[in-house]
Amino acid sequence: MTPKICAVHSIDDWLPLTQTWVHSQVAALGAGGDAHVVCDRTSNLDQFAIPNLHCYDREGRLRHFSDRIVRKLLGRRELGFRYRQARRLRPAVWHSHFADQAWYDREIVESCRARHVLSVYGADISQAPGRYPWNERVPEILGQVDLVLCEGAAMVRQVTALGCPPERAVVHHLGVTLEHIPFQPRSWRPGTPLRVLIAGTFREKKGIPYALEALARIDHKVELEVTLIGDAAGKAGDADEKARIVKLLERTGLSCKTRWLGFQPYAALLEEGRSHHVFLSPSVQAADGDNEGGSPVVITEMAASGMLIVSSRHCDIPEVIVDGVGGLLADERDVDGLAAQLGRLIENPHEWLPMQLAARAHIEREYSVQIQAQRLAAIYERLVNPQPARRDP
Numbered sequence: 001m002t003p004k005i006c007a008v009h010s011i012d013d014w015l016p017l018t019q020t021w022v023h024s025q026v027a028a029l030g031a032g033g034d035a036h037v038v039c040d041r042t043s044n045l046d047q048f049a050i051p052n053l054h055c056y057d058r059e060g061r062l063r064h065f066s067d068r069i070v071r072k073l074l075g076r077r078e079l080g081f082r083y084r085q086a087r088r089l090r091p092a093v094w095h096s097h098f099a100d101q102a103w104y105d106r107e108i109v110e111s112c113r114a115r116h117v118l119s120v121y122g123a124d125i126s127q128a129p130g131r132y133p134w135n136e137r138v139p140e141i142l143g144q145v146d147l148v149l150c151e152g153a154a155m156v157r158q159v160t161a162l163g164c165p166p167e168r169a170v171v172h173h174l175g176v177t178l179e180h181i182p183f184q185p186r187s188w189r190p191g192t193p194l195r196v197l198i199a200g201t202f203r204e205k206k207g208i209p210y211a212l213e214a215l216a217r218i219d220h221k222v223e224l225e226v227t228l229i230g231d232a233a234g235k236a237g238d239a240d241e242k243a244r245i246v247k248l249l250e251r252t253g254l255s256c257k258t259r260w261l262g263f264q265p266y267a268a269l270l271e272e273g274r275s276h277h278v279f280l281s282p283s284v285q286a287a288d289g290d291n292e293g294g295s296p297v298v299i300t301e302m303a304a305s306g307m308l309i310v311s312s313r314h315c316d317i318p319e320v321i322v323d324g325v326g327g328l329l330a331d332e333r334d335v336d337g338l339a340a341q342l343g344r345l346i347e348n349p350h351e352w353l354p355m356q357l358a359a360r361a362h363i364e365r366e367y368s369v370q371i372q373a374q375r376l377a378a379i380y381e382r383l384v385n386p387q388p389a390r391r392d393p
Helices: 017-030 061-074 079-089 099-112 133-144 153-161 208-218 238-252 266-274 297-304 335-347 349-366 369-384
Strands: 006-014 034-042 053-055 093-097 115-119 147-150 169-171 194-199 224-229 258-262 278-281 308-312 328-330
Touching: 006 017, 006 079, 006 099, 017 034, 017 369, 034 079, 079 099, 093 099, 093 369, 099 115, 099 133, 115 133, 115 369, 147 153, 147 369, 153 169, 194 208, 194 266, 208 224, 208 238, 208 278, 208 335, 224 266, 266 297, 278 297, 278 335, 297 308, 297 349, 308 335, 308 349, 328 335, 335 349
Parallel strands: 006 034, 006 093, 034 053, 093 115, 115 147, 147 169, 194 224, 194 278, 224 258, 278 308, 308 328
Antiparallel strands: none
């Protein structure tokens, strides 16, 4: 029997509400491998409990003091803690989540002679170096790691353009836990309210103002009930985006038709989704370069549940939502296009079920967390135990 491969998943914070996909893949991988998490601090553990969690913040004050001395003398970030975990666990694979974490991990990985895997997610490789200085290091770290996992073909093109060797960029879809997402196809009758859900951090790349503008343009065609989940999260620009959203709600008259719930737990988000017809999520490339990288995992989850998706041709969203087959897409910032796609749903309710069935089938094939965990374990195996190339006779 092949021994399990020990893999360390390295991340700064385990785990923000907006990074549920990390928990899903690590938890599923734990069933087929020896998976450990190394982090600096924890949050939301009631929702994202995980075995084999090793957290710097859980160590005592004396250890923190000694680590600060080591950092000061050697100039390395929390060197002592991560080195200790590497020596103790002796992983075959060190899996860094986000490019900046991979940069901080690089010397530790070299010291324990593990293979270095990096998962990139969007902002960590796309934002302008002038505003986010560490991004100047992205081409270097992409060239140093053994493998870069990308959500889809668009992200592969992005990392190879930044200097990642093409043979090291691999498409690996982010899986969702389908047994927690029952398939309940939504149906709608003309003359009844159309319930639309919008969810995301109030950040430019989420395209929420374009979603609201599009809804305002179909407001005369159908009675709308809108639910908005999210808020500003404290990042530069979030407060301005929030002010823009609030002003749009007032100007378009949608404020009286919109429930704004702020940030919600993951379970509450899924529950809200079950009572809505359409998930509207038109992501865009932000002015500072920020983008989705791949595709928001919430799109995958809502489509899997039987919700209709109206989104944008942005990054790898078209790989998750096949336009006209499993949902409807418009170009980025194309308010008229979004309104037209919403109008198509209103005018053609007979098209709903075929799209919902096609979306679920596609996600079961390519985005099931159990299948993706098996594929990730196979990626680790090929990396740690490469097979010699076969010679033609």
